[in-house]
Amino acid sequence: MTVFAPCCQPPLGLIPVTLTHYLIASALLFAIGLAGIMTRRNVLMILLCIELMFNAANLAFVAYARALGDLGGQVVVFFIITVAAAEVTVGLAIAVLLARQLKTLNADEVSLLKW
Amino acid sequence: MAETVFFYLFTTLMVLSALSVVFSRRPIYSVLSLLIAMFCLAALFVMLGAYLVAALQVLLYAGAVLVLFLFVIMLLNLEPEASARMRVFTLRTTGTLAALLLFFALFGILRGAGQPTPPGAQATPGTVESVGRLIFTTYLLPFELTSFLILAAIIGAVTLAKQHSNE
Numbered sequence: 001m002t003v004f005a006p007c008c009q010p011p012l013g014l015i016p017v018t019l020t021h022y023l024i025a026s027a028l029l030f031a032i033g034l035a036g037i038m039t040r041r042n043v044l045m046i047l048l049c050i051e052l053m054f055n056a057a058n059l060a061f062v063a064y065a066r067a068l069g070d071l072g073g074q075v076v077v078f079f080i081i082t083v084a085a086a087e088v089t090v091g092l093a094i095a096v097l098l099a100r101q102l103k104t105l106n107a108d109e110v111s112l113l114k115w
Numbered sequence: 116m117a118e119t120v121f122f123y124l125f126t127t128l129m130v131l132s133a134l135s136v137v138f139s140r141r142p143i144y145s146v147l148s149l150l151i152a153m154f155c156l157a158a159l160f161v162m163l164g165a166y167l168v169a170a171l172q173v174l175l176y177a178g179a180v181l182v183l184f185l186f187v188i189m190l191l192n193l194e195p196e197a198s199a200r201m202r203v204f205t206l207r208t209t210g211t212l213a214a215l216l217l218f219f220a221l222f223g224i225l226r227g228a229g230q231p232t233p234p235g236a237q238a239t240p241g242t243v244e245s246v247g248r249l250i251f252t253t254y255l256l257p258f259e260l261t262s263f264l265i266l267a268a269i270i271g272a273v274t275l276a277k278q279h280s281n282e
Contacts, residue, residue, distance in 0.1 A: 027221035029130070052133055052149065055152070059156060071249050075253075075254050089272045090275070095191070
């Protein structure tokens with residue numbers, strides 16, 4: 001067993017990156033975002049974790065756009081970024097309103113549609 | 116070879132910062148960790164040939180969305196979340212378990228999915244020109260509709276956050 005591996009045979013674990021690698025990274029990011037949404041109680045933290053899940057979806061779209069040779073996936077990511085920006089704008093406005101009127105940002109305490 | 120090394124480097128950093136987003140107590144730390152995750156994701160997009168999307172990721176997410184988050188968090192002066200309640204603990208356990216379950220389900224599905232059939236032509240890189248051409252020809256109608264969405268979001272945000280002067 002030589003110290004230096006021959007150049008034509010990559011050492012174990014350094015297999016070329018395929019579509020599946022990117023998809024599994026995306027799934028990992030999505031699961032972390034889901035864990036955040038289910039464990040955090042702060043409205044702002046929930047919004048941040050939704051952003052994480054959006055980004056996981058973006059990664060999957062771009063990976064498939066590369067694998068299929070179709071730029072449509074990247075256009076979809078462009079739309080997702082736009083929708084996420086709109087969602088964050090309205091969500092943060094609601095969070096400011098909650099903090100101002102109910103004096104709380106805990107999602108458990110905000111259970112009424114009208115007060 | 117270099118791609119493999121950079122993939123694992125950026126993915127590890129991205130996953131660690133994503134975990135830090137979820138589990139750090141202070142909201143400011145969460146937002147700054149998300150910033151790191153966004154930059155790692157932009158690096159992955161560059162590796163996948165999506166140059167315009169990577170630039171948009173840095174400009175829009177890191178530049179606009181996260182700054183908005185920072186503004187609101189500093190404006191509201193959030194306290195670290197209260198902890199050590201029984202209900203919170205069970206919630207945390209079930210939430211983490213559900214996320215793990217989802218991840219392993221996705222993992223199994225994605226492993227079994229395999230590679231799609233490779234395209235006949237060489238994959239074009241997602242430069243401003245190629246993606247922009249696609250947006251303004253094939254996807255023109257959805258692109259125009261996003262302007263309505265943004266207009267609605269602006270109006271909604273302004274109406275919601277406006278101080279009611281008559282009260």
